[in-house]
Amino acid sequence: MATLLVKNGRVITADSDGVCDILVEGETIAAIGKNLPMQADETIDATGKLVMPGGIDPHVHLDMPFMGTFSSDTHETGTRAALHGGTTTVIDFVLQKQGHSLREALTEWQGRATGTAVGDYSFHMAVTDFNPSTKEEIKDMVAEGITSFKTFMAYKGALMIDDAQMVGLMQEVKKHGGLVTAHATNGDLIDTLIAQHRAAGQLTPRYHYLSQPEVTEAEASGRFCDIANYTGVNAYIVHLTCEGALNQVRRATERNQRVFVETCIQYLLLDASVYQDEFEGAKWVMSPPLREKKDQQTLWAGINQGLVQVVGTDHCPFMWEQKLMGKDDFSRIPNGHPAIEHRMELLFSEGVMKGRISPQKFVEVTSTNAAKIFGMFPRKGTISIGADADLVLIDPKKKHVISAATHHMNVDYSAYEGHELTGKITTVLLRGQVAVDAGETKVARGYGQFIRRGPVKF
Numbered sequence: 001m002a003t004l005l006v007k008n009g010r011v012i013t014a015d016s017d018g019v020c021d022i023l024v025e026g027e028t029i030a031a032i033g034k035n036l037p038m039q040a041d042e043t044i045d046a047t048g049k050l051v052m053p054g055g056i057d058p059h060v061h062l063d064m065p066f067m068g069t070f071s072s073d074t075h076e077t078g079t080r081a082a083l084h085g086g087t088t089t090v091i092d093f094v095l096q097k098q099g100h101s102l103r104e105a106l107t108e109w110q111g112r113a114t115g116t117a118v119g120d121y122s123f124h125m126a127v128t129d130f131n132p133s134t135k136e137e138i139k140d141m142v143a144e145g146i147t148s149f150k151t152f153m154a155y156k157g158a159l160m161i162d163d164a165q166m167v168g169l170m171q172e173v174k175k176h177g178g179l180v181t182a183h184a185t186n187g188d189l190i191d192t193l194i195a196q197h198r199a200a201g202q203l204t205p206r207y208h209y210l211s212q213p214e215v216t217e218a219e220a221s222g223r224f225c226d227i228a229n230y231t232g233v234n235a236y237i238v239h240l241t242c243e244g245a246l247n248q249v250r251r252a253t254e255r256n257q258r259v260f261v262e263t264c265i266q267y268l269l270l271d272a273s274v275y276q277d278e279f280e281g282a283k284w285v286m287s288p289p290l291r292e293k294k295d296q297q298t299l300w301a302g303i304n305q306g307l308v309q310v311v312g313t314d315h316c317p318f319m320w321e322q323k324l325m326g327k328d329d330f331s332r333i334p335n336g337h338p339a340i341e342h343r344m345e346l347l348f349s350e351g352v353m354k355g356r357i358s359p360q361k362f363v364e365v366t367s368t369n370a371a372k373i374f375g376m377f378p379r380k381g382t383i384s385i386g387a388d389a390d391l392v393l394i395d396p397k398k399k400h401v402i403s404a405a406t407h408h409m410n411v412d413y414s415a416y417e418g419h420e421l422t423g424k425i426t427t428v429l430l431r432g433q434v435a436v437d438a439g440e441t442k443v444a445r446g447y448g449q450f451i452r453r454g455p456v457k458f
């Protein structure tokens with residue numbers, strides 16, 4: 001079995017921090033300690049570097065049919081770009097087509113990802129049509145290692161389910177020990193505001209933002225928490241953006257309910273000032289939209305308060321030409337933006353290096369908590385004996401600049417063009433293999449494995 005020694009790095013997990021060596025045998029970690037005496041086939045000198053668990057991004061949309069087109073990163077290009085940014089495992093969304101089965105959707109997504117992904121991946125199942133036959137399939141999905149079920153409370157006519165379906169789904173998922181997640185915004189209210197703006201000829205990207213005010217998210221987040229509390233299911237809100245929504249989660253904790261919360265890197269760093277009447281703002285047209293500075297403060301605080309456990313991306317890239325589908329009508333701009341490659345470096349630079357979060361908190365929110373919530377811990381999400389050797393080496397002092405000219409995502413613009421970051425990921429290991437080193441990909445298409453998941457262990 002091939003062996004590899006990572007020597008003398010500052011090894012940081014969610015609950016430890018110290019200089020030591022890590023011995024990798026095959027795909028897993030075999031020993032951790034100071035000055036390990038073993039020899040290995042290959043040695044990486046990590047002196048002066050931070051060594052952290054491989055990142056887990058639990059919110060990505062790869063090769064996804066959406067709003068009349070497909071997101072532009074495939075499972076190959078998306079997971080490769082993720083590896084360059086230190087994310088070794090992603091969880092992608094399978095979308096049930098209304099009127100069709102969960103199994104059909106899963107088969108379609110397996111067809112796209114199997115043998116093409118470069119990094120490890122798993123699937124959430126998005127239930128867009130809960131009915132007696134879908135109900136029967138929930139246990140089959142859990143048996144496949146798909147234990148999280150996504151709901152959309154918006155995108156009516158395509159993805160949205162109503163509250164009756166939500167209750168039924170939650171009751172069934174609870175029986176099988178799974179987790180229900182939600183895109184928690186009020187679809188009817190949003191659709192009404194979109195219709196009003198269109199009728200008034202207000203068609204620029206700014207009106208995307210104005211069609212999804214904070215109340216649309218706060219209301220749905222509260223409703224989701226309430227229905228989850230009633231059914232007793234494990235609940236998780238995806239891409240939470242604002243104070244009003246987080247206050248609904250805070251309220252839920254007061255009755256001793258636990259609702260997991262994910263925010264995304266863009267909601268911590270970018271704000272709604274990008275939405276003007278110029279079409280340029282389409283780069284950041286996503287749902288929910290970017291919010292206000294006060295919401296950023298709430299989210300950073302929420303991370304440190306333990307109310308926000310995960311920072312993902314909601315990576316859903318579209319080429320500029322695809323964004324132009326909405327040049328005369330904001331409601332036709334494909335929703336989503338590219339971020340899979342830079343989540344870890346952005347959060348490290350803006351969070352750890354600027355003193356907003358500790359290195360341990362960084363590991364928690366980029367890796368460990370997602371592994372625990374989504375049933376992959378301790379195989380993923382930590383550095384411990386027996387865990388997959390998914391490791392990220394960061395040079396904390398190295399500066400670099402984000403640009404579409406150098407990124408690996410299959411998209412022709414960057415949402416962070418010109419941002420200067422402190423802290424560069426230099427080497428990434430995935431299951432014991434050097435996957436990325438000094439900017440070069442070292443593993444091939446098809447190296448990525450499907451990761452079967454179990455119940456929440458948080």
Ligand code: URP
Pocket residue numbers: 061183285286287288314316335336337
């Ligand atoms: O704008 C977004 N978020 N696009 C992807 C689909 C979703 O709502 O997560």
Ligand code: ZN
Pocket residue numbers: 183238239287288
């Ligand atoms: Zn969403």
Ligand code: ZN
Pocket residue numbers: 059061314316
């Ligand atoms: Zn999403």
